[in-house]
Amino acid sequence: MITPLLMPKWGIDMTEGRVAQWLAAAGAEVGPGLEIVEVESEKTVGAVEAPAAGVLHPVAGPGDVLPVGGLLGVIAPAAMAADELETFVRGFRVAPAGESETVERDQTVEVPGHALRLVSLGAGDPPVLLLHGFGGDLRGWGPVQAALARAQRVISVDLPAHGGSTTALASAEPRFFEDLILGLLDVLAVPRVHLVGHSWGGVIAWGVAAREPARVASLTLLGTAGPVTPPDPDYVRQFIEAGRRTELKAVLQRLFADPALVTRDMVEQALRHKRIETVEAAWRRIAAAAVAASGTGAAAAAPAVPIQIITGTEDRICPLGADFVPPAGVSLHRLPGVGHLPQLEAPAEVASRVATFAAAHS
Amino acid sequence: MRAMSVKSYRAAIREALEQEMLRDPDVILIGEDLAGGAGGGGEDDAWGGPMAVTRGLLAKFGRQRVLDTPISEAAFMGAAVGAAAAGLRPVAELMFSDFIGVCCDQILTQAAKYRYTFGGQDRIPLTVRTTIGAGQQLGSQHSQVLYPLFTSCAGLKVAVPATPYDAKGLLATAIRDDDPVVFCEHRLLYRMREEVPDDSYTIPFGEARIVEEGGDVTIVALSRMVHVAAEAVRALRAEGIACTLIDPRTTVPLDTDTIFDSVEATGRLVIVDEAGPRCGIAADIAAIVAEELFSALRAPIRRVTPPHVPVPAAPNLEALYLPDAARVMAAVREIVRR
Numbered sequence: 001m002i003t004p005l006l007m008p009k010w011g012i013d014m015t016e017g018r019v020a021q022w023l024a025a026a027g028a029e030v031g032p033g034l035e036i037v038e039v040e041s042e043k044t045v046g047a048v049e050a051p052a053a054g055v056l057h058p059v060a061g062p063g064d065v066l067p068v069g070g071l072l073g074v075i076a077p078a079a080m081a082a083d084e085l086e087t088f089v090r091g092f093r094v095a096p097a098g099e100s101e102t103v104e105r106d107q108t109v110e111v112p113g114h115a116l117r118l119v120s121l122g123a124g125d126p127p128v129l130l131l132h133g134f135g136g137d138l139r140g141w142g143p144v145q146a147a148l149a150r151a152q153r154v155i156s157v158d159l160p161a162h163g164g165s166t167t168a169l170a171s172a173e174p175r176f177f178e179d180l181i182l183g184l185l186d187v188l189a190v191p192r193v194h195l196v197g198h199s200w201g202g203v204i205a206w207g208v209a210a211r212e213p214a215r216v217a218s219l220t221l222l223g224t225a226g227p228v229t230p231p232d233p234d235y236v237r238q239f240i241e242a243g244r245r246t247e248l249k250a251v252l253q254r255l256f257a258d259p260a261l262v263t264r265d266m267v268e269q270a271l272r273h274k275r276i277e278t279v280e281a282a283w284r285r286i287a288a289a290a291v292a293a294s295g296t297g298a299a300a301a302a303p304a305v306p307i308q309i310i311t312g313t314e315d316r317i318c319p320l321g322a323d324f325v326p327p328a329g330v331s332l333h334r335l336p337g338v339g340h341l342p343q344l345e346a347p348a349e350v351a352s353r354v355a356t357f358a359a360a361h362s
Numbered sequence: 363m364r365a366m367s368v369k370s371y372r373a374a375i376r377e378a379l380e381q382e383m384l385r386d387p388d389v390i391l392i393g394e395d396l397a398g399g400a401g402g403g404g405e406d407d408a409w410g411g412p413m414a415v416t417r418g419l420l421a422k423f424g425r426q427r428v429l430d431t432p433i434s435e436a437a438f439m440g441a442a443v444g445a446a447a448a449g450l451r452p453v454a455e456l457m458f459s460d461f462i463g464v465c466c467d468q469i470l471t472q473a474a475k476y477r478y479t480f481g482g483q484d485r486i487p488l489t490v491r492t493t494i495g496a497g498q499q500l501g502s503q504h505s506q507v508l509y510p511l512f513t514s515c516a517g518l519k520v521a522v523p524a525t526p527y528d529a530k531g532l533l534a535t536a537i538r539d540d541d542p543v544v545f546c547e548h549r550l551l552y553r554m555r556e557e558v559p560d561d562s563y564t565i566p567f568g569e570a571r572i573v574e575e576g577g578d579v580t581i582v583a584l585s586r587m588v589h590v591a592a593e594a595v596r597a598l599r600a601e602g603i604a605c606t607l608i609d610p611r612t613t614v615p616l617d618t619d620t621i622f623d624s625v626e627a628t629g630r631l632v633i634v635d636e637a638g639p640r641c642g643i644a645a646d647i648a649a650i651v652a653e654e655l656f657s658a659l660r661a662p663i664r665r666v667t668p669p670h671v672p673v674p675a676a677p678n679l680e681a682l683y684l685p686d687a688a689r690v691m692a693a694v695r696e697i698v699r700r
Contacts, residue, residue, distance in 0.1 A: 023599065038599070047599070167365055167561060244569055246619075264575050275531065275563040276365070 001348040002080065002088045003052035006146065007039065007070040014041045019064045019072065023047060030056045030075060032344075033263030037072055049265075050075060051143050052347065053258070059089055069094045069146070093150065106164060109157075111183040117164030118157040118184075122149030126192040126217050128358060130156040131181070133199030133223065134231075134286065135239055135270065137163025140198075144343045147351035152358065157184065159201070161282035168278070172285035174227075174293050178207040185215065194358040198222040198343060199231065199318060200290055209303035218306045218361040220354050223340045224318050225309050225326065226302070227293060231318045236287045240280070245271060257314035257339040302327040306361045310353055312338030312345065366559050372552040374526035375415050375491075378533040379453065381562045383423055386451060389537060390427045391416055392442050393455030393491075397430040412457050413493060413552065439465035439490070443473045446488040446542070453537060456492035459508040459546065473542040474517030485540040489533070494522075495548040495586060495636060496680055502672035505680075507585070507637040512544040513613040514641070519543040519567060520613045524551070524588035526558050528611055531565035538564065548586045568615035572624075576604025579694050580624040582647055583609060583634040587685060591634045594690035603698055613643055618650060625651055629660030632693045634685055639667045661697035666690050 007017050020038040024030050035047035036056060050056070054075040060066055071092045076085055108115045119138055120127075128148055130141045138145075138156035148154045158165040159177060170176060181204060185193060194217050197205030202224040209216040224231075235254060242248040249267045253259035274280055307330040311320045317340040326332045333353060338345045369377065383389045396411045397420045410417025420428040431438035435456060442454035456462065462469065473486045496505035512520045521536055521543060523529035529547070536543035573588060574595050583591035588609045595605045606624045610617055625631050631651055633644040644665040652663060666685045674680050 021600065035599075164365060244566060245572075264572055268571075272527070272559070272563075275565065276559045276561045277563060278561045279365075 001052075001077065001346065002085065003054065003075045003143065003348055004071055004088075004092065004147075005037070005048065005051060005056075005073040005075060007066040007068050007072055008046075008048055009068040014068060016065055016067045016070075017041045019060045019062050019066070021062050022058055024050075024056050026056060026058050028056050029078075030054065032261050033265065039072075048072065049263070053261075054078070055080075057085060067094055108164075109184065109187055111180055111187055113170055114160050114168070114180065115166045116157050116160070116180075116184060118155055119145070120153065120155045121145055122151070122153050124152035125190070126194060126358075126362060127153035127155050127190060128194040128196055128354065129181075129185075129190075130154065131195065131197040131201030131205050132156070132159065132162065133201050134236065134290065135162070135274070135283065136198070136201075137273070139163070139269075140341070141343060143347035144351045144354070147348065148355055151355055155188070159204075161279050161286065163273075167276070167282055169282050169285060172282070172289040174204060174207050174289065177204045178211060181205075181208050182212060182215070191215065192217050194218045194220070194354070194361070196220040196222065196354055197224070199224050199340065200286075203227050203290070203293075206303060209305045209307075210301075213304045216303070216305045218308075218357050219303065220357060221307065221309045222342050222350065223311060223315055225311070225320055225324065229318055229320065229324075230291065232316070233291055235317050236291065240274070240283055240287060242274075248274075254316050255340045257312060257337050257345060261345065302330060306357070307331075308333065308353065308357050310335065310342050310350060312340060312342050314339045316340065365561065366557045368555050369526050369530075369558040370552065371523075371526040371529050371547070371554045372413070372415055374530035374558050375533055375547065376410075376417070376419070377558075377560075378530045378537070378562075379416065380419060380422065382453075382534055382537045383419070383427060385562070386537075387427075388449065388451045389453065390429065390445065390450055391419060391423075391453050391455070392429040392431060392438055392445075394431055394433055394438070394457060396420070396428055396455060397425065411455055413547070413549070415491075415547075415552075416455070435461050435465040436468065439468040440472075442488055442490075443468050443476075443486060446473070446486040447476065447484060451487045451489075451537060453489045453491060456490055458504050458506075459492040459494045460503055460506045462492075462508060462511065469512075469518070469542070469544070470515045474515050476517075477541065478517060486542045487537075487540045488542045489536045489539075490542070490544045491533075492544060492546055493549050494546045495550055496668075496673045496684055497550045497586075499675050499677055499680060501675035505673035507546075507635075509544070509546050509584075509613055510637045510642045510646070512546075513643065513646070517542070518614060520546065521567065521611065522546045522548075522585045522613060523611065524548075524585050524609050526554060526556050528565060528571065528609075530558055531563050532567070532611060534562060535564040535567055539567070546585065550586050554589075565611070567612045568617050569611065570617035570620040571609045571611055572620065573607040573609055575606050577606075577628060578604045578698050579630040579632060580606045580608065580621070580628045581632045581634060581690070581694070582621055583607065584613070584643060585636060587634045587636050590685060590687055591690050593687040594694065597687060598691055598694055601695075603694060605694065613646075616647075616650075618654075621647065621651065622655055625655050626658045629658055630697050631659070632664045632666060632690065632697065634666045634690055636668065636685065638670050639665060640670050642667060664693040664697055666693050
């Protein structure tokens with residue numbers, strides 16, 4: 001698995017950046033959260049963190065000016081063959097920028113009663129729509145969205161009371177969120193979509209597909225098998241209750257196979273969001289409704305759309321044990337050494353599975 | 363209708379005041395010129411206090427809840443303590459922390475000791491908002507950083523926010539707290555801007571913010587010095603020195619756990635504070651760490667503070683007086699080489 005290290009986009013005005021210096025040496029072992037290269041934009045100087053764990057192979061050198069999305073370097077497992085790396089670097093293309101709809105930009109979309117933040121990248125329909133899990137937001141899709149956007153349009157959205165979307169909830173029932181996603185597709189004038197949902201977002205995606213199968217070209221579930229598999233209720237409760245940094249860090253570490261992946265920034269961002277009182281109140285309602293709705297079996301009949309499930313073997317929140325048998329016609333991919341967040345622990349593999357599945361069902 | 367927007371430190375404080383006043387009818391504001399011209403020939407709500415923080419709140423909440431006072435800290439601070447004892451939740455504005463001199467009894471002796479004296483039968487849910495800091499050539503009587511004084515006074519809690527985000531969340535916590543809190547606003551930070559949630563939130567007291575993480579040295583900095591230290595940390599990174607930067611955010615309670623964890627890992631500590639070197643927060647934290655973690659230290663603790671002199675008014679002398687990034691870098695380099 002090769003993870004590209006891309007020139008970041010710090011603010012809407014940034015179109016290119018200059019490599020100031022590498023903070024980690026070629027061949028160094030790096031891990032998520034470690035600052036590995038310093039970049040200067042017109043307005044600021046900052047460090048770029050490693051997006052994944054592995055060995056660093058710089059591509060750009062100090063003084064080089066790269067467009068946003070340009071390849072600064074790659075991170076790969078120590079065992080990766082040199083020619084494979086070279087092929088990746090040679091084949092790398094910067095995602096087209098300049099057209100408004102292909103430039104990364106958060107937009108706010110009004111769906112009756114709610115303002116939802118979304119990021120749309122790339123071009124080519126039907127688009128992929130990424131739905132984050134409970135307590136997450138669209139930033140968690142960063143590496144997966146960037147990789148998928150090279151071949152097609154990819155939209156990530158913050159559900160209400162998450163990320164940059166409004167916090168008011170007309171209801172916390174699953175059906176409310178399904179209506180909202182269908183409403184979003186209408187507002188975006190997207191007739192058909194490849195849905196990718198993580199955890200609670202996967203349960204919503206499942207509901208959307210069950211109600212409107214004609215609008216869902218394919219469904220990829222991450223860290224969930226739909227409403228038949230309830231999440232660990234203790235985890236949900238602890239996540240809501242954790243009020244201090246150290247408590248929340250311990251809770252977030254349960255999401256990962258490798259607890260070292262929980263960075264200071266990740267804890268701080270999550271804490272900042274959950275401390276907002278309207279958010280916390282909304283999360284309590286969502287959690288109660290989600291726990292009540294899951295495992296009921298009522299929704300067990302799989303939607304009539306192509307479905308794949310991607311799960312980590314180390315998932316402690318919504319584990320699919322060895323005895324789990326997916327519904328007929330549903331493919332199951334188990335990622336060894338990965339926890340509840342495959343999109344962060346194995347982004348390249350998730351992106352490639354989604355891309356292949358979408359291509360087969362477009 | 364976004365959940366976040368860019369706000370100044372001043373606007374973040376004003377928003378916390380407004381939201382707490384909406385949330386709890388017992389929250390009142392009291393201080394000099396808060397109503398801006400009320401009672402005189404001037405225009406009501408013309409400026410919103412000397413620091414323009416409370417502007418607009420008179421119009422929203424009226425004279426019953428936004429109280430202008432004569433220029434007598436002794437009188438209005440005493441009134442605020444009494445109002446708190448009687449069940450209100452006053453937020454009193456002490457224009458400059460230097461003015462504590464004329465209301466020491468009200469804050470240090472009465473408010474701070476009331477709960478203890480009466481065996482917890484009553485509490486003083488008072489917030490004293492005050493301003494601190496040099497850098498505006500206001501001279502020795504309007505530039506002091508006096509939170510060490512408040513910190514030393516048992517019975518008070520003390521918040522020293524360095525950012526708009528922290529200011530809003532810590533002020534909400536201060537107002538809801540049932541004990542007296544001194545909330546220290548640095549005047550040079552009033553125009554600092556960042557993304558701050560629009561809705562209400564609180565930040566617990568006694569939880570430090572880890573601003574940067576690095577393995578070579580721990581830097582603890584407070585209030586505006588967090589930004590001075592952060593500038594040093596960025597420059598030191600280019601020299602290959604990785605620093606952890608910790609902002610305690612409150613001095614009472616003090617998050618010693620976060621400081622200890624970091625010093626245990628780095629073995630080196632630099633404390634950067636705009637309060638003076640004698641009986642200051644830097645001396646206090648240095649003593650606590652030396653006492654608790656001496657065996658983890660690989661080099662002497664270094665303090666970066668102004669000298670023990672009154673704050674000069676002349677701009678060149680004031681600049682010389684204040685710690686800057688170069689001084690922080692020199693202190694770090696000196697102990698990292700050991």
